[in-house]
Amino acid sequence: MPTDGVNKGRRRFLVATTSVVGAAGVGFAAVPFIQSWNPSAKAQAVGAPVQVSLGKLEPGQLLKVQWRGQTIGILRRTDETIGYLHSNDELLRDPESLESEQPSFARNEGRAYKEEFLVVNMHCTHLGCVPQVIPQVGPQPFEESWKGGFFCPCHKSKFDMSGRVYKGVPAPTNLKIPPYSFIDERTLLIGVNPEGVA
Numbered sequence: 001m002p003t004d005g006v007n008k009g010r011r012r013f014l015v016a017t018t019s020v021v022g023a024a025g026v027g028f029a030a031v032p033f034i035q036s037w038n039p040s041a042k043a044q045a046v047g048a049p050v051q052v053s054l055g056k057l058e059p060g061q062l063l064k065v066q067w068r069g070q071t072i073g074i075l076r077r078t079d080e081t082i083g084y085l086h087s088n089d090e091l092l093r094d095p096e097s098l099e100s101e102q103p104s105f106a107r108n109e110g111r112a113y114k115e116e117f118l119v120v121n122m123h124c125t126h127l128g129c130v131p132q133v134i135p136q137v138g139p140q141p142f143e144e145s146w147k148g149g150f151f152c153p154c155h156k157s158k159f160d161m162s163g164r165v166y167k168g169v170p171a172p173t174n175l176k177i178p179p180y181s182f183i184d185e186r187t188l189l190i191g192v193n194p195e196g197v198a
Ligand code: FES
Pocket: 124, 125, 126, 127, 128, 129, 152, 153, 154, 155, 156, 157, 170, 171
């Protein structure tokens, strides 16, 4: 997996920008929620890439942005939850993401360009609800051996911390990973893959 997501090309796009502000809520039981942000109507209308600064996103925190009418989550995973990913395979329907939608660089265990950051379309692949992120490791009412992940309250679909769907739930596939790239170490561009990536 690549470790450096710098995308030096394709700067001719109209780019909507935002930054993470007000990193409140650290230490809350639920994933600390940073900010919802909507690019301008003009940017949305043309489906523009969205530039996001991750400089203040702490481990365990989630940032949501809107891109092409979809809620995109950027989850900065902790070392603990990354460490559990390899142990989920038996619970998952498609642990290798063979049937799910993602850029080619994200067909890996972390489903990410940089393992630390999961960039994921938050809409459930069943009927489109937005699942809750529950990062705590330990028994949950809906899963005894929970190792952190996404839980969709609409019809109880479950996904791990890489958005990989559990067996035996209504959602048919893993959560989608949108196109994205890194402009620099802490600046994300949602909507554009690195040069040469499908
Ligand atoms: S919409 Fe998520 S389980 Fe049905």
